[in-house]
Amino acid sequence: MLAHLPVLQVILPLIAAPVCILLRRATLVWLFATVVCVLTFAISVVLLVQVMGGEPIRYELGNWVAPWGIVYVVDSVSALILVIVSGIAAVAMPFALRSAASEIEPDRLYLFYTMYLLCLAGLLGIAITGDAFNLFVFLEISSLSSYTLISLGRNRKALHAAFQYLVMGTIGATLYLIGIGLLYALTGTLNMADLAVRLAPLLDSRITLAAFGFIVVGLGLKLAMFPLHLWLPNAYTHSPSVVSVFLAGTATKVSLYALLRILYDVFGVRFDFEQQPMSALFAIVAVAGLVICSLVAMYQQNVKRILAFSSVAQIGYMLLGVAFATAAGLQASLLHIFNHALLKSGLFLAVGCLVLRTGSSQLANLSGIAREMPWTMAAFVVCGLSLIGVPATAGFISKWYLVSAAIEKGWWPFAALIVATSLLAVIYIWRVIEVAYFRPASDRPAGSPPATEAPLSMLVPTWIIAAANIWFGLDASAPAAITARAAKALMGAGG
Amino acid sequence: MEGILNIILLGGMAVTAIAIAKMRNLFVVTMLSGIYSLLSAGIFVLLDAVDVAFTEAAVGAGITTVLFLSTLILVGREAKPRQFRMQAILPFLLVLAVGAGLIFASLDPNMPRFGDPNSPANQRLAPEFLADSVPQVGNEAPTRVGIPNIVTTTLASYRGYDTLGEVVVIFTAGIAVLILLGAARRRREDEELEGPETGAKPEPPKEDSRMADASKEAPGS
Amino acid sequence: MTVETLLLVIVGLPFAGAILILMSGDRPNQRETVTIVTAVALFAAVVSLVDRVGAGGTASVTVVETLPGLPIAFSVEPLGMMFALVASFLWIVTSFYAIGYMRANEEGHQTRFYACFAVAIGATMAVAFAGNLLTMFIAYEILTLSTYPLVTHHGDAKSVRAGRTYLGILLSTSIMLLLTGIIVTWILAGTLDFRPGGILTGKAPDWIVIVLLGLYMYGTGKAALMPIHRWLPAAMVAPTPVSALLHAVAVVKTGVFVVLKVIVYVFGIDLLNSSGAGEWLMWIATITLVTASVIALTKNNLKARLAYSTVSQLAYVVLAGALATQWSILGGSMHIAMHAFGKITLFFCAGAIYTALHKTEISDMRGIGRLMPFTLIAFLIGALSVAGLPPGGGTWSKWYIALAAAETKHLIVVAALMLSTLLNIAYFMPIVANAWFVPRAAKSVGAMAAPVEAGGLKEAPLFCLIPLCLTAAGCVALFIFAGEVQDFLAPMIDGLSTKAR
Amino acid sequence: MDIWGQIADGASWALLVAGALFCMAGGVGILRFPDVYTRSHAAGVVDTAGAILILVGLMIQAGLTLITVKLIIILFFLLFTGPAATHALVKAALSGGQMPLTGPRGKGE
Amino acid sequence: MTDLIIGLYNYWIVIILMMVGFYIVMSRQNLVKSLIGLNIFQTSVFILYITLGKVTGGTAPILEKGIKLYSNPLPHVLILTAIVVGVSTTALGLALVVRIKEAYGTIEENEINRMDNES
Amino acid sequence: MRNHLVLRVIAKLLIPFILVFALYVQFHGDYGPGGGFQAGVIFAVAFILYALIYGLENARRVMPPTWLRAGTALGVLIYAGTGIATMFLGGKFLDYSRLAHDASHGQHYGIIAVEFGVGLTVASVMVTIFFVFAGRQRLTDEDPDEENGA
């Protein structure tokens, strides 16, 4: 069965989803889904270990040889993403038991878990596939399920946010499809490796350039690259807490991964950064996103919204690393994908606890909440510090690598900028901490019920993530080794 | 003959699309999009994509129209007129950018001409599919599926995994609609929660917090 | 227990204490017992470390390898040991004082206070024994964050604003400048370890060294070099024990400690001299120390005056580093200890006056010497020490710094030092003089007629009084036993330069 | 057989062309007639006469095969859909307030 | 020139359709119309793909004796999948529209935005 | 002319025929245009027609939503299950060649199974969606003040 792990990775949640429909009982479904998520995580870890120990794993679906059939490729990059996605899914599941039950009607709960598994399967499928069109299919599975998951928020704004996301997401996917179509017109193939080979002599073609543009913009929409991020804040703000946790930790990262895959494995480094000014473009987009969204985040009144804008800003860091066009920069980006997944899902987990007990994520409702929910807020602080990039937290490691990469590249102003924008993060995270710790509970709007500490089933996942933030801040050798290898693999693949 | 039909039908599609853009009555728009679907299905037939035409007819003209009608009953038929705003410039520019990108690509000499049998797309993988002789891993001789309809073969076997994905997509859509609208009784939480701030209802506290009141401790006690 | 374990215990002890304090949150007596016990245990541990290692010994321990070549590690060297000794001793004293002060003034959030205090001390220990720049940076940031709740202790708008200034300046300078400097160092030198003689020699051109020095000096916001000294006066809103922590025990001392440590172990004084990087720093330090003294003179609020005095005194240490001779480093290192004792005495006195009489403005303090004789005597000793006059320990440290300035023929600096001493006298002595020799204004008598006790004394509680007497005695002791301190630091001074001797 | 084939071809020709002409005539009517009621007459021509003629023409070409069966079914569908739709539409138009241009108020067609 | 017009005719139409569809979506008016715009947008991509697979003189890729030249089946397969994705998206979008109408009382984008901003 | 009567009669005639046609498309998909997806849609159209003519309640009685839900899930499971089965037979996922001794036959069986899964899911989902939408209308209609959505 070990040889089938790549496909089981995706198929397991995929099959589990319809089984959930048949099971129907919410608790039963939850239990089943949790087991599936944990198993999926276990598989991804095994895959990662296998990949780190040797060559990339290829799995031909239907046993058809690669350019004709669809092939799964697990290398260090995709294995890392798989671990992130399935790990966060697994951690969020226990959390969902109470959180989802409080935000979603009981008779829809089993459908919710079904959707969750589908979304997981879709994201995993994107991360593992070696076929450009198969990527589109799984992109759509994950997108459709995330639209639905987001729309389950109890505020009516969730519906509108989901609809906007649906429109933007579909446009993004369709633009991607156009790009792939143009590449297909040019080369007649869909397999990424084959595309790279056959595209190599055609890099000067305008079609290549147009396809490149469409794919970058299309995936840029999905990953909320700066001017294309408009769907994200609303979507993350109004969705149910668990969904925010899961999507914030994984969705944009998987899309970014897809973009990296295409950029490095299909077009190749030479095309991206020598023929095309991608460095400059990404740098501009990244910096603009970083600065503007950080500033906007400072003025939000809703914690989830603060975090959502911060997510867009953080994507700027990831793109900045890519913009350096060096292995070090890429490694920094990948590290930040990993670390940001940890810290942002941790933050959303903590907010989920707050929402469960106070019914709101408005700042005004959280005055002095730290006294009633000390553990939750402590986790929030840990993850918040990680977001800022305070040493001994995971976020610091990625900042460290980013700054090193910037300096190594000689882009001093960017190094300064990375550091300066961390300070903006200080401000918006600190606003929350200040309200929660240093304002009296009497500042809350009248009629707010008293809160108590979140239940263990939610605290434990939150603290697992918070502890992971510290652990990977203290001992980052494992992620550093994996990302170093992954970055080398990506850079090498393009020649 | 085919070329002429192709031109007429495609022209018809363009005209229909523009008309849809201008219409405000949603019912009419739905009807026109039905025509649009029929036209595109016609083109698919012309371009030898019978399976696609089959699907487009069934889905585009059939199911989608019925769905739109069902929706219109619930949301009303008339779209409100829009006065011109400066913001309307931005989408227009975006649209122009997308169009320009495609025109830019299309003018490349590498862009395969209509029906060109030697285009890369028709030379790379298609021959093996059409000859029904695609190699399998570890097999010396290519495996034959032996079904005449190559589209079915490709769909279900060579790229069977895509189709599994497709089934899952439609499954997802079904579940999604169930979640969104499949209520046994009418729910009112949307209406209830129209206030300025909403969210989940907090659970009532189960027990008094041990650390609830650290601030009131008396010093020196 | 091996030395390595002891080192870890020293760093870990305050954190463990903090957790225990949190756990005994609703039982004040137990909480404060825990604080005192931890403090005493910590001091004992540091002393035993000094005992074990001896003045010249070294030891190091790696906790975890964060990244390849970048461990979180602790090591022992004389400067750090001295700093740890001072800080851990003063923690005991401050704890007693805090118990008295906090109870007497009925402050809230006391559990948070003690816990954060313990964490801050733990971070200080970690800074003192940090084996490399990364570890030091992490500890530095923990210190910043753990003291934020202390600064905003009262939670009112004013203290929140002060807290924001505090956090904003310290975090932003440390992240923007210090971190950048560390990363640049890492890229240039390939290591972040502290090594005698520095790690940058021959690794970078002079202009980079100059820039780098700027990054470190201004990155270490806790050293309060002008113009980033704003946080220090702002933080005066906090309760007095916190001010003591900020000014004497941990925070600013950490700042200047980092400055010295970086100069000694990262740059090396040879590099500093050869590259000319010390030159501009010297001028800035000089300007800071004079300007801050002048500002101090204009303040009527006692704590504000003390705060600017601290800014000025810190500049001495930075100046000592900038002069970069063996004498100056010796003087600077000693000044850390000297100023710590002197300034903590002054703050304790200020707090005692506030506790007993609820006075904060200097102009209101006329004639209180009769009411609080012990406090005022302690104040006098502290002031003398800070000003650098016998019988205060500060005499020696200032002497060495001035000697170094003269040795390097910076006569203007020598003059500035003289001027500063005069200014010190000018802003401290009137307080003492007024308290003893000017009769109380009738208005203020009326205001405090009731609490005056039978014997005419109105001292602060014993918990406050004893610590301040102790520290005052410490000032005198340091004056007398300055030679021991010098011997203690000798190994470091010997290792300073490869050229000299 | 040959002669029958030619006759069949001839018949098909005639039927197909006639059907096409009917369709076009109906199309012209749909386009040119003044109001919805008159246009519905023209549409009826396409729906019935055009469809019947063309499909029968095709049936002759197909002979007695499955194809003819399918064609019959198609015809059946068209024949049912067209008039029913036209009828209902006219009713709806009437109740929707559309006045016929001339003549008395009719009951649909 | 004729080559550019006739040889690429399908692409031109595809581009027009794409722009029209995209414009309908981007002008953010009625939600139902947005969905129809999305449909048009997607259909244009379908035509692009299918055009790529057409071989002049070829016939539908259903093997039959005596026929040599077939069109390329691969784009057909891809587009079948894409159509399904399209209809799924439409169904989900319509369900959302219905819910939005129930919650907001309108399906005009600008009115909804206004209501969102008010609360 | 009572059209509804005519409609009902015709529908009664037509619907079985449509179902047969759907089956034809389903299993003739190997030889002509069509396949699981198209067949599923036609199947769904038959039920939609039934619902349109006989009303939603009756249609629900004929095809209970629970069955539909099960059908949706089963279709996917059949598809994926075929793949899993090939895995247990020693092949890779979806390697139908393992389903019979002869690769070609195996492929054929596999495709039939898989297409059946597609058809089942598509038909169930399409009918479900229509039922849900149409059902929503009834709920709304009974509550006239919902019209303004307040």
Added chain:
Amino acid sequence: MSMFAAAIIGVVVTMAMALLRALMGPTIYDRILAVNTFGTVTVLAISIFGFLMGRPEFLDIALIYALINFAGTIAVLKFLRYGDLGRASAEPDEDI
């Protein structure tokens, strides 16, 4: 030119005219009428096209068009008549 080509031209011209009417309106009813005719004509066109291409088994497509057209028309009519697709048209004295 074969007879199929001749027929298909006529049919396509009709399609164009119906399309024009559908676009021009002016009333909803005109459009529905045109759409309906358009559907019918498309079915015819596809049927003929199968013969034209020599592969009349594609008639399946025409068949499904007709079927869909039928169902679609009923849906539209119910929409216009009742504004409700789920209602049974069984009430007495009702005609469609």
